[in-house]
Amino acid sequence: MLKGHIELLFQDLHPDCIVSDMCYPWTVESAAELGIPRIFFYSSSYLADCATHSIMRHRPHERLVSDTDKFTIPDFPHRIEMTPLQLANWQRVREQVSYYFEEMFESERRSYGALYNSFHELESEYEQLHERIVGIKSWSIGPVSAWANKDDGQKINKEHKDELPKEPEWLTWLNTEQNDSVIYVNFGSLTRLHHAQLVELAHGLENSGHTFIWVIRKKDGNEKDNSFLQEFEDKMKESKKGFIIWNWAPQKLILNHPAIGGIVSHCGWNSLLESLSAGLPVITWPMFAEQFYNERLVVDVLKVGVPVGAKENKFWAFSDKDDMVGRKEIAEAVLQLLEKEEGREMRMRARKLSGASKKTIEKGGHSYNNLIQLIDELKSLKISKATEKTNINI
Secondary structure (H helix, E strand, O other), X not given: OOHHHHHHHHHHHOOOOEEEEOOOOOXXXXXXXXXXXXXXXXXXXXXXXXXXXXXXXXXXXXXXXXXXXXXXXXXXXXXXXXXXXXXXXXXXXXXXXXXXXXXXXXHHHOOOEEXXXXXXXXXXXXXXXXXHHHOOEEEEOOXXXXXXXXXXXXXXXXXXXXXXXXXXXXXXXXXXXXXXXXXXXXXXXXXXXXXXXXXXXXXXXXXXOOOEEXXXXXXXXXXXXXXXXXXXXXXXXXXXXXXXXXXXXXXXXHHOOOXXXXXXXXXXXXXXXXXXXXXXXXXXXOOOOOHHHHHHHHHHHOOOEEEOOOOOOOOHHHOOHHHOOOHHHHHHHHHHHHOOHHHHHHHHHHHHHHHHHHHOOOOOOHHHHHHHHHHHHHHHHHHHHHHHHHHHHO
């Protein structure tokens, strides 16, 4: 529906390059008609993209008897095991929508190059694998969220604080907690948990014995959820063991608070990047899309995560009690992250990645250099094209 309108815009703008989200595969042809490069933008990890291409090609899950049996992702430098249930439905089951997703990823192979919100120190082996599997060059220019803070992080944090009411209640509470002692819980803007899962999560956090700060989106018209959560919030306020923030929270400000010791995350790529940039280990709870691939990066490759035991890739609207993660598993994951030796080792690794995430966007860093190289290459292509046109005219 957008193609005709956007192609008219291309003609008016006379662009030298098109950077296109994966959801617009037709921009490959649009760029070819204009005689300019199309750069594919993928808004998640290299590992997730490489896994998608590898599984599309080899389809290892189709050789299994059960959806709960494990397969190993082919061609990978690490042994990454998954079950068919953890794949997105379009990959697991051949259906009409599969064609649209396959077209998106095939368009990457036909692109001039790819742009990633990642950084070399985070995914160097999968940068290299990407070139071998997909067959095009790529540029890592992330973490993009860190560019906003690169000139004066303290100034940015001060501005965030200035936007808040005078010393909000959650910040007053957080300031009283010891360093690395609080778990931050946030499942992003798309995920909703059904009532039974909310109950298990609440009890799991409480049973861990550790303090937490939990961001919850209010559900309109769901009195059952709101009633339980209101009672739970009152109980936590009284015991000072936890704090609930409703609807929206200044995530980067919270993640960088010294009291925060880790995050429970749905493994959305932006949340993971922000958490690792803040030097925090992760309790991984993937829900849908490519989030199960991101979990494997955090747990198996980077070794900065504890899986909570999510088993099925399913959008929240279709989830049910069969997919539930129990309070016991939740409490155990919190204890492993905050009390066990492996949790302390994860925190040390996460802090190294935090340092790397800041250096990579500074002058001379990998992401900085990649961005400059990309711009220089596009300039050279434009000059080359203009020279070629002049020679033809002569």
